[in-house]
Each structure stands twice: as C-alpha cells, then as structure tokens.
Amino acid sequence: xxxxxxxxxxxxxxxxxxxxxxxxxxxxxxxxxxxxxxxxxxxxxxxxxxxxxxxxxxxxxxxxxxxxxxxxxxxxxxxxxxxxxxxxxxxxxxxxxxxxxxxxxxxxxxxxxxxxxxxxxxxxxxxxxxxxxxxxxxxxxxxxxxxxxxxxxxxxxxxxxxxxxxxxxxxxxxxxxxxxxxxxxxxxxxxxxxxxxxxxxxxxxxxxxxxxxxxxxxxxxxx
Numbered sequence: 001x002x003x004x005x006x007x008x009x010x011x012x013x014x015x016x017x018x019x020x021x022x023x024x025x026x027x028x029x030x031x032x033x034x035x036x037x038x039x040x041x042x043x044x045x046x047x048x049x050x051x052x053x054x055x056x057x058x059x060x061x062x063x064x065x066x067x068x069x070x071x072x073x074x075x076x077x078x079x080x081x082x083x084x085x086x087x088x089x090x091x092x093x094x095x096x097x098x099x100x101x102x103x104x105x106x107x108x109x110x111x112x113x114x115x116x117x118x119x120x121x122x123x124x125x126x127x128x129x130x131x132x133x134x135x136x137x138x139x140x141x142x143x144x145x146x147x148x149x150x151x152x153x154x155x156x157x158x159x160x161x162x163x164x165x166x167x168x169x170x171x172x173x174x175x176x177x178x179x180x181x182x183x184x185x186x187x188x189x190x191x192x193x194x195x196x197x198x199x200x201x202x203x204x205x206x207x208x209x210x211x212x213x214x215x216x217x218x219x220x221x222x223x
Contacts, residue, residue: 014108014130016081022179023084031063031088038065040206041123041152044218045069048150049121057117057142059107059135060125061085064092072097077117079103079110082179107135112142119143123152126190128181136194143223149196150220155187157215166211174212183212196221 030037038045049069056070057077062085070076076098078089086102093100105111107122107129120139126132139149157163167174167183175181192199201219208214 014106014134016106018083019179022177023082025177026082026179027063027084027088030065034063034065037124038068040208041216044152044202044204044216045123048152048218048220052121052150053118055118057110057112057120059110059120059122059139060128061089063088064096066121066123067092067096067098070096070098073099075099075101077101077103077112079105079107081106106130108138110138110142114141115144117142117144118147119150120147121150124154126151126153126187127155127183127185128179130180132185132187132190133194136191140195140223145223147223148220149223151191152216152218153187154183154213154216156184157212163211163214170212188217191217191219191221194221196223198222 045066049066052070052074054071054074055077056074057079058066059079061067061076061078061080067076076093078100080086080089080102081104083104089102090100103111107125108131120143126135129135143149157167171182171184174183188201188203191201199219199221201217204216204218206214206216
C-alpha cells in the first residue's frame with residue numbers, strides 16, 4: 001500500500017492543465033503551421049528520424065508532425081497530455097497509415113514498463129515539460145539497452161545575442177501562449193548530463209520571424 005501511495009503521489013506531482021483557451025489554440029496553431037515548420041526543420045528531421053523502427057514512443061507528439069517519418073503500418077505510442085491534440089493526432093495517424101496508441105500522460109511519468117522501448121523521439125517538447133531532467137530519466141528508464149532517444153529542440157541563445165535578448169523579453173507571454181514553453185533552457189547540457197551512454201548533438205540556427213525560437217539542437221542519445 002505504501003508503494004502504491006508513493007507512486008500515486010509521484011504521478012500527481014506532474015499534472016497538465018487542460019486550459020480552455022491555450023489547449024485548443026495550440027492544437028489549431030500547430031496544425032496550421034505544420035507545413036511551414038516542416039519545411040524549416042525537414043533536413044534535420046530527415047537525418048535524426050531516418051530508419052525509425054516499427055514501434056516508436058513519442059513524448060508530446062502534438063498534432064502528429066512526426067508521423068510522416070514512421071514506416072507505414074508502424075505504431076506510435078503517443079505520450080500526449082493535451083486532449084485538444086488527440087483528435088488532430090488521430091486524423092494524422094489515419095492519413096499516414098500509422099497505428100496510434102494515445103496515452104494521456106505527462107512525459108515525466110509515461111506509465112510504460114522498464115526497458116520496453118527501442119526508440120523514443122521528441123521535437124519541440126523539452127522546452128515545455130515541467131522538469132526536463134525528470135523526463136530524460138524517464139526516457140532512459142523505458143529505453144532498452146542500446147535503444148535511442150532522437151530529438152530536435154529549440155534552446156537558449158548565446159548570452160549577449162539579439163536572440164537571447166528577445167528570449168528574455170518575451171519569456172512570460174511566450175510561456176503563457178505555448179503552455180509553459182521556455183526559450184531559455186540549456187537543453188544540450190541537460191541531455192549530456194542525463195546519463196546516456198553516448199550523445200551526439202548538432203547545434204544549428206534557423207531563420208524565422210519567431211526570433212526566440214531560432215536557436216536549435218538536434219541529436220541522438222543512446223541508452
């Protein structure tokens with residue numbers, strides 16, 4: 001009973017607010033912006049998401065931007081707490097011919113068994129989770145030995161740069177609009193410190209009108 005209570009407390013420590021404005025707005029925003037974001041990030045996604053296995057776990061798949069990289073007939077285990085994303089995600093999975101297993105869970109507590117996943121992916125997600133270090137520990141827990149975590153994320157810009165100034169200036173409205181998203185996280189350091197056996201990361205910059213969003217990393221970490 002004590003173990004059950006402890007697990008319940010750990011699960012409720014990370015809760016997602018089903019906001020009546022932000023949730024539907026973000027689902028609509030990312031559905032409309034998908035072609036633009038895909039064009040901007042395609043080269044990096046093609047490199048990181050090449051040859052994905054037939055079953056993939058994705059944390060925060062949103063409206064399904066990465067389903068196009070899964071093999072037809074494959075399965076996506078979708079860890080997506082925002083219910084407003086579920087309908088568009090199911091529609092996208094149907095179009096792509098991918099089986100979908102939606103789990104309304106936080107990435108910090110996926111509920112998946114230890115060493116059960118060959119591959120976990122994320123894109124533009126670690127910016128908005130409550131605790132990136134806890135999420136990465138969870139990713140390591142569910143990955144099989146030798147399994148891969150493949151990711152693309154936007155990150156904090158170098159100190160003193162115009163992008164960094166914009167990130168600092170817009171932090172509060174940006175975070176409110178995009179459900180806790182922070183442009184000021186040093187996610188490269190967080191991933192490298194997460195205890196993976198091997199980590200390869202590329203830094204790059206994109207050019208968009210969304211200035212706080214322009215500094216990125218992409219990489220593969222192996223359990």
